[in-house]
Amino acid sequence: MQRLQANVAIGYAVTYIFGSFGAIIVCVNILPWFMGRSIRDDAVKAEAEMLAGAKVYGPGETPALPDLVGRLFQVRQAAGRTVGEIEAGATGAAIAIERVKRAGAIIGVEPDLKLQADDIVLVVGRRAGVVGMANTIGPETQFSDGMDMVVATRDVVIGNKEFVGKTVAEIIDATKELRHGVFVLQVKRGGNPLTLVADTRIEAGDLVTMYGLQEDLQRIAKRVGTVIMPSDKTDFVFHGLGIVVGLLVGLAVIRIGSIPLTLGSGGGALLAGLAFGWYRSRNMTLGNMPTAASTLLRDLGLAGFVAVVGLQSGQQAVHTIAENGISIFLIGVVVTILPLIITMLVGRYILRYDNTAIFAGALSGSRSANPAFGEILDKAGNTVPTTPFAITYALANVFLTLLGPLVVAFV
Numbered sequence: 001m002q003r004l005q006a007n008v009a010i011g012y013a014v015t016y017i018f019g020s021f022g023a024i025i026v027c028v029n030i031l032p033w034f035m036g037r038s039i040r041d042d043a044v045k046a047e048a049e050m051l052a053g054a055k056v057y058g059p060g061e062t063p064a065l066p067d068l069v070g071r072l073f074q075v076r077q078a079a080g081r082t083v084g085e086i087e088a089g090a091t092g093a094a095i096a097i098e099r100v101k102r103a104g105a106i107i108g109v110e111p112d113l114k115l116q117a118d119d120i121v122l123v124v125g126r127r128a129g130v131v132g133m134a135n136t137i138g139p140e141t142q143f144s145d146g147m148d149m150v151v152a153t154r155d156v157v158i159g160n161k162e163f164v165g166k167t168v169a170e171i172i173d174a175t176k177e178l179r180h181g182v183f184v185l186q187v188k189r190g191g192n193p194l195t196l197v198a199d200t201r202i203e204a205g206d207l208v209t210m211y212g213l214q215e216d217l218q219r220i221a222k223r224v225g226t227v228i229m230p231s232d233k234t235d236f237v238f239h240g241l242g243i244v245v246g247l248l249v250g251l252a253v254i255r256i257g258s259i260p261l262t263l264g265s266g267g268g269a270l271l272a273g274l275a276f277g278w279y280r281s282r283n284m285t286l287g288n289m290p291t292a293a294s295t296l297l298r299d300l301g302l303a304g305f306v307a308v309v310g311l312q313s314g315q316q317a318v319h320t321i322a323e324n325g326i327s328i329f330l331i332g333v334v335v336t337i338l339p340l341i342i343t344m345l346v347g348r349y350i351l352r353y354d355n356t357a358i359f360a361g362a363l364s365g366s367r368s369a370n371p372a373f374g375e376i377l378d379k380a381g382n383t384v385p386t387t388p389f390a391i392t393y394a395l396a397n398v399f400l401t402l403l404g405p406l407v408v409a410f411v
Helices: 002-035 039-051 083-088 168-174 214-224 236-251 264-282 291-324 327-349 356-366 370-380 386-410
Strands: 068-074 095-102 105-107 120-126 151-158 182-189 207-213 225-228 253-256 259-262
Touching: 002 039, 002 327, 002 356, 002 370, 039 356, 039 370, 083 095, 151 214, 182 214, 207 214, 214 225, 236 264, 264 386, 327 356, 356 370, 356 386, 370 386
Parallel strands: none
Antiparallel strands: 068 120, 095 105, 095 120, 151 207, 151 225, 182 207, 253 259
C-alpha cells in the first residue's frame, strides 16, 4: 500500500510541471488562435454586455465629470418659493436641497420651507439637473462656512416584501417622500447590473447601490432592506462551519459492491462551499471575506500543496526518472494536452462557445488548472472568465473525486 501511495506522489510530482504549463499553452495561446479572437477583446465585449452600458473604474480612478455632484447657490430668483416646489420643478434630472443657511445660521429643511433672498442652499443631485439650478435659484457660490456635508455610497439588499415583485415605476410612486436625497446608482442581480426602466421588476436579494447623506441612507435602508457595510474582517464562524460540514460530508462512504465511493475531505469541502456560497448570495450579511484574504489563502494553499508534494516525493521522483527515463513525463504531456484539445473541440462545435474569454475560463476549470486561470485573468483584464471557471472547476473536482476509485477499481 505504501508503495502504491508513493507511486501516486511520484507520478504527480513528475507530471505536475507540464500539467500546469501545458494547460497555460492550450488555454492562453492555442484557444485564441483556434477561435480567431483574443481573450482580451472578448472579455471587454462580454463585460460591456453584462454591465448594460455602466462604466467600471479601476482602483484610484474616478470620472472627470461625475454623475452626482453638490453645488452652493445664493437665492435670488427662487425667493418666495418652497423647497418642495424647486425640487419638483427641476429639469434634466433629480436634485435635492439638503441644507439652507439664513443670516449666518443653518436652519431645518422641510418641503414647505420658503426660501428668502440671500439664503445659501446646498443642492445635491444628478449633474444634469444641478448645473441648471443657477437659472432657477440664483448665482452659484464657491464656499460658505458650515455648508459642507458628507455623502456616502452604500449597498442595500432588497428584503422588504413591499417592494419584491414590484416594477421600478411602482416603487418610485410609492416612495416619493422616502427617496428624498437618495440617488440609486445601480441595481445588481446575481452580480450583474440590471437595466433600470419603468417595467423592470425588483426581486428579493437584488443589491441596490445608493448615494446620499448618511441620515437619508439610514432612513431608506430601514424600509427597503439590509445595508451591507464594507468590512476588512472575515466571518470565521460562517467559513469555519462550512469547513466542518464539508469534512463531515467527506467522511461519508457509499459502496457499490466492493468499490467504496467517497468525496474525501477536498470534495466534501467543495460541495459545502457551493452550498454555503449559494446561501450567502441570499443572506449577504453573512460570510464576509475580503478579496485580499481569499487571494492569500488560495495562493498559500496552492503553493503549500506543491511544496509538500515536492518535499515528500522529490527523492523518489528523481530515482524514478533515472530508472524509467522520461516515459512518465511524456505520458503526462499526452494526458494534459489530449483532453484539453478534445474539450476545446467539443466546446466549439457541439456546445457552441463563441466568446474566447468565457471559453478559456471554462476550459481551464475543466482541467482544474489554477495557474492557467491566473494567466487567463491577466490576459482578460477583468473577471469575466471567473464564473465559467468556477462552475467547471467545481464539477471537475466532484467527478474526479467520485470517479477516481472506479477507474482504479476497473484497472
